[in-house]
Amino acid sequence: MKKILHILDNIEKYFSAAALAVMLVIVFWQVVFRYVFNSANSWSEELARYLHVFLVYIACGYATRMREHIKIDALIFVFPKIIRPFIVRLGEAVFLAFCIVIVVFGIRQSLSVFNMGRISSALKISMGYIYIILPVGYSLTSIRIIQNWIIDAAEYLKDRKLGKKGGEA
Numbered sequence: 001m002k003k004i005l006h007i008l009d010n011i012e013k014y015f016s017a018a019a020l021a022v023m024l025v026i027v028f029w030q031v032v033f034r035y036v037f038n039s040a041n042s043w044s045e046e047l048a049r050y051l052h053v054f055l056v057y058i059a060c061g062y063a064t065r066m067r068e069h070i071k072i073d074a075l076i077f078v079f080p081k082i083i084r085p086f087i088v089r090l091g092e093a094v095f096l097a098f099c100i101v102i103v104v105f106g107i108r109q110s111l112s113v114f115n116m117g118r119i120s121s122a123l124k125i126s127m128g129y130i131y132i133i134l135p136v137g138y139s140l141t142s143i144r145i146i147q148n149w150i151i152d153a154a155e156y157l158k159d160r161k162l163g164k165k166g167g168e169a
Contacts, residue, residue, distance in 0.1 A: 005147060012062035012140065019055040023048050042122040050123075050130055057137025064144040092145055099142040106134030 030044040063069045071091065079087050114128030 008140070008143070009062070009065065012058055012065075016055055016059045016062065019051045019058070023051045023055070026051070046120060046122040050120075053130065054133050057133045058140065060137055061140030061144045064141050065147060067148065069141075089149075092149070096142055096145045099138040099145070102138040103135045103142065106131070106138060110135065 026044045026048045030041060030048070033044075034040045060069065076084055076087055110128050110131040113131045114126060118127040119125065120127055120130065
């Protein structure tokens with residue numbers, strides 16, 4: 001299981017880096033062609049846009065795994081120290097529920113778009129391939145939330161075994 005999660009780490013990390021690099025090249029290409037050669041490519045703008053969307057949703061799972069996903073944690077410090085871990089887990093559970101809802105509705109939406117036969121204007125690909133990133137990205141994020149829970153539980157049990165105080169947020 002660890003090997004699979006390590007592979008997933010690498011896929012997310014390297015896909016995000018590659019998508020960002022390709023976006024940079026494509027946008028640079030578009031600027032050069034538009035302002036130097038007075039010729040614009042419609043496909044480059046659309047491809048850069050779709051790469052950006054894929055980058056955001058794939059990187060979301062990786063950010064969750066690294067515990068770098070954006071959240072408002074100022075409210076956590078309003079609560080007494082003893083219940084902070086519970087409040088953190090409650091927030092993560094709400095986020096996981098949200099992710100699962102998006103996965104379900106994202107699959108439905110993707111299938112609907114595939115069935116309608118919608119095609120992107122410049123790249124001429126099915127928009128279903130673009131919409132499929134919703135359930136993929138939120139599935140990855142769900143996996144990472146659960147992975148973090150397992151890691152936290154293992155650390156908590158290890159700390160309890162060693163007699164340390166654990167569970168502080």
